[in-house]
Amino acid sequence: MSTDRKAGKPILLQGNAAVxxxxxxxxVQFFGGYPITPSTEIAEILAKELPKRGDKFIQMExxxxxxxxxxxxSIAGLKSMTATSGPGFSLMQENLGFxxxxxxxxxxxxxxxxxxxxxxxxxxxxxxxxxxxWGTHGDHPVIALYPDSILECYELTIxxxxxxxxxxxxxxxxxxxxxxxxxxSVVLPPKDKLKIIHRIKPNVPPEWYKHxxxxxxxxxxxxxxxxxxxxxxxxxxxxxxGFPTQVPEEVNDMMDRLLRKITDNLDDIIQIEPFxxxxxxxxIFAAGVVxxxxxxxxxxxxxxxxxxxxxxPLTIWPFPDHDVENMLESTRAVIIAxxxxxxxxxxxxxxxxxxxxxxxxxxxxxNGLVITPDEILRKIAEVA
Amino acid sequence: MKKxxxxxxxxxxxxxxxxxxxxxxxxxxSKKVLQSQSYGPESRxxxxxxxxxxxxxxxxxxxxxxxxxxxxxTQEAADKFLCNLKSNGYLIYDSSVIKVNPIDGEAIGIxxxxxxxxxxxxxxxxxxxxxxxxxxxxxxxxIHSLKSAIKARVKEKFIDxxxxxxxxxxxxxxxxxxxxx
Numbered sequence: 001m002s003t004d005r006k007a008g009k010p011i012l013l014q015g016n017a018a019v020x021x022x023x024x025x026x027x028v029q030f031f032g033g034y035p036i037t038p039s040t041e042i043a044e045i046l047a048k049e050l051p052k053r054g055d056k057f058i059q060m061e062x063x064x065x066x067x068x069x070x071x072x073x074s075i076a077g078l079k080s081m082t083a084t085s086g087p088g089f090s091l092m093q094e095n096l097g098f099x100x101x102x103x104x105x106x107x108x109x110x111x112x113x114x115x116x117x118x119x120x121x122x123x124x125x126x127x128x129x130x131x132x133x134w135g136t137h138g139d140h141p142v143i144a145l146y147p148d149s150i151l152e153c154y155e156l157t158i159x160x161x162x163x164x165x166x167x168x169x170x171x172x173x174x175x176x177x178x179x180x181x182x183x184x185s186v187v188l189p190p191k192d193k194l195k196i197i198h199r200i201k202p203n204v205p206p207e208w209y210k211h212x213x214x215x216x217x218x219x220x221x222x223x224x225x226x227x228x229x230x231x232x233x234x235x236x237x238x239x240x241x242g243f244p245t246q247v248p249e250e251v252n253d254m255m256d257r258l259l260r261k262i263t264d265n266l267d268d269i270i271q272i273e274p275f276x277x278x279x280x281x282x283x284i285f286a287a288g289v290v291x292x293x294x295x296x297x298x299x300x301x302x303x304x305x306x307x308x309x310x311x312x313p314l315t316i317w318p319f320p321d322h323d324v325e326n327m328l329e330s331t332r333a334v335i336i337a338x339x340x341x342x343x344x345x346x347x348x349x350x351x352x353x354x355x356x357x358x359x360x361x362x363x364x365x366x367n368g369l370v371i372t373p374d375e376i377l378r379k380i381a382e383v384a
Numbered sequence: 385m386k387k388x389x390x391x392x393x394x395x396x397x398x399x400x401x402x403x404x405x406x407x408x409x410x411x412x413x414s415k416k417v418l419q420s421q422s423y424g425p426e427s428r429x430x431x432x433x434x435x436x437x438x439x440x441x442x443x444x445x446x447x448x449x450x451x452x453x454x455x456x457x458t459q460e461a462a463d464k465f466l467c468n469l470k471s472n473g474y475l476i477y478d479s480s481v482i483k484v485n486p487i488d489g490e491a492i493g494i495x496x497x498x499x500x501x502x503x504x505x506x507x508x509x510x511x512x513x514x515x516x517x518x519x520x521x522x523x524x525x526x527i528h529s530l531k532s533a534i535k536a537r538v539k540e541k542f543i544d545x546x547x548x549x550x551x552x553x554x555x556x557x558x559x560x561x562x563x564x565x
Contacts, residue, residue: 010411012404012419038423122423182446183404183419185411289446296444373445 007190015153015179016041019083019109020049021188022157026196028107029055029078032069034062034088037121038177039111042083063088067095067108074106075233077224079161079198083109086128087118089135096170097136098235100258103212103222105164105199107157109173111180114368123368124177126288126339132172133317139255141262143269144172144317146287150184156314162197163269167261168222174316176288176339178370202229211242214253218261262318271314272323276302280309282383283328285348286337287313290371294337297376306384321351328352333359333383337371340364359383386439387524388448391515392465393457393478395432398511403434405533406515410438412529418443431461438524455518457496457510462486476518478510492521494556500549509549516553521560 005021013021019042023031031050035043043059050057056073060066066082074080084092089110099106112128114120119127128135132144143163145156156173164171202209202221211231213220223229232242237254239245245254262269275291276298277283284294291312301308311327313320328334328348336345342364349360363379365371389406391399400421407419418437435448451469456462457478466486469475477486479493494517500510512534519530527550534546 012407012411012417178420178446181420181423183407184443185407185415185417292444292446299444370447372447372449 005188007188010185010187012183013150013154013186014041014183015147015150015175015181016111017045018150018153018186019157019173019175020045022154023081023107023161024049024053025154025191025194026158026161027079027198028081028161030070030073030080031057031082032060032073032080033066033082033084034060036063036085036088038113038180039083039085039109039175041180042109042111063091064095067092067099070106070108071095071099071102071104074104075102075225077227079105079165081107081109081161083111085111085113085121086115086131089128089131093131093135097138097140099170100136100140100142101138101235101237102233103168103258104170105168105222106170107160107164107173108170109157109175111175111177113177114366120368122177124289124339124370125366125368126176126290126343127341127366128174129287129316129338129340129343132174139259141259142172142317143167143169143262143315144174145271145314146174146316147179147314148288148291148312149186150179150182151186151188152314153179154186154188158194158196162195165197165199166219167265167269168199168219169262172317174288178289206230210240212238212240212254212257214240214257218257218264266318266322269315269318270320270323272320273310273312273314274327275310275312277309277311277327279307280330281332282306282308282380283331283334284308284310284337284376284380285312285324285334285344286310286371287316287344290337290339293371293373294376296373297380300373300377301380301384306380308380308384319347319351324348325351325353333361335361335363335376335379335383337363337376337379339371340366386437386441386443387452388450389436389438389453389455389518389524390433390448390451390465390468391436391455391511392431392433392461393455394461395430397432397457398508399432399434399457401537402511402515403436405530405537406436406519406525407438408536409519409525409529409533410436412532413525415439415525416441416443418446420446420448431458431464433461433465453518453522453524455514456482456486457514458482459486474518474522476514476521478514492560494560499552499556503552504545504549509545509552512546512549513553513556516550517557517560520554520557527554
């Protein structure tokens with residue numbers, strides 16, 4: 001399994017290997033995980049690479065322990081990550097919420113496979129999109145990214161680390177099994193061209209430090225354990241100092257802070273790729289590997305003169321409400337193609353004004369096979 | 385130009401590696417390439433496959449569905465994957481295990497495994513002999529790139545053996561091409 005990182009010239013790279021290169025380039029210092037298909041290569045490669053750098057890899061007893069270890073390592077100051085699939089992601093939900101509540105940066109890769117439960121270990125599915133959004137309880141915003149190429153597996157892993165460090169929150173990288181396992185020719189950027197973000201450290205004396213200091217940007221510097229700063233971390237709703245509170249104003253402050261550090265920065269967080277959307281009368285909405293099938297279908301449909309385009313979210317959460325709404329304004333129909341029983345379609349419906357789109361079409365496939373360009377072409381023909 | 389190639393046989397025959405080598409040779413020929421493979425129990429025995437899509441343009445759909453070239457080293461793999469071969473596609477099969485041409489039309493049967501054992505005393509080079517044969521006959525990648533890709537992938541102590549296997553593959557291809565005329 002090669003992880004040679006040659007910048008500027010094309011190399012053959014597997015999706016899971018690309019994630020590890022992205023993580024290493026982003027400066028990952030700790031991986032805690034429990035290997036599971038189809039994400040195993042991520043753990044396998046980092047188990048080899050991290051110790052070479054003097055960094056830590058630990059295989060935990062299960063996924064509950066894995067994310068606990070990741071959160072602990074991060075609060076000790078290390079850039080931390082884990083990688084899993086649906087069954088493991090389910091086990092991580094409680095501590096994922098803890099990470100959000102306590103504002104601990106980390107990256108969680110979920111290479112999706114067929115579910116529910118142990119489901120289809122080696123087959124692709126896009127069934128965890130809503131789990132990524134609402135898998136853990138309570139109100140919370142979430143950042144989740146969704147690549148459609150091997151290069152993007154690399155780029156979005158770096159971006160996941162950057163966003164987690166910047167917004168002081170766990171970030172989820174959702175992947176399709178197909179991308180995780182396939183290999184593709186990619187050209188990686190030179191390392192010195194990368195923008196790597198590190199969490200802001202406090203510059204006040206320890207006795208002045210507040211772990212969740214109020215400020216208009218809702219993001220405050222973060223000290224690590226062992227640096228001389230004293231602070232308290234709890235999953236209970238807390239005040240600026242980190243101690244539990246039930247004072248309604250303080251509860252409000254904390255809840256607003258968690259929400260608004262994300263919603264005030266949507267322009268920075270959201271990425272979306274329009275593909276042939278300028279004059280599109282029909283839009284396809286799809287993510288990941290399905291978007292690749294859609295692109296192939298669009299190129300063929302365009303040869304027949306059908307004006308069809310694709311809207312592809314790279315940031316799937318927060319959902320790109322405004323971009324999708326704007327791009328759909330001039331279309332007369334939208335086809336939502338997804339490898340599940342209907343998760344994205346409700347989001348697209350939610351953001352389009354009532355009555356504006358009388359025509360919604362769906363392609364939903366959940367038998368372990370990828371939606372093909374032919375299937376999308378047939379639906380385009382039906383719509384056109 | 386877009387070509388879809390499937391290397392098929394049984395788990396352990398080195399076809400995944402052969403697919404990776406073919407892909408890296410295609411990259412050296414300045415092509416876009418996408419490789420995928422069977423994942424699951426069949427990669428440890430049973431029929432296994434390694435698919436390579438080679439194109440001048442961006443490859444979007446990652447599955448090989450209309451094969452231009454199918455290499456089959458076992459009967460089971462040939463039976464399973466023939467339905468994916470284009471009507472004018474190349475079928476190259478190992479005639480040491482597949483005794484009868486599996487299709488009505490023209491196909492290329494070469495006893496790769498027998499030749500490997502006879503000339504090299506090991507079946508382990510069957511993948512490289514048959515891959516080289518495939519590349520030489522179909523010209524899907526240049527032999528120069530194929531050799532470089534093999535050298536970059538296999539352990540140093542096995543490079544000599546593999547280069548000999550390449551020469552054997554070329555010899556078989558040249559013989560086949562001259563007989564075909």
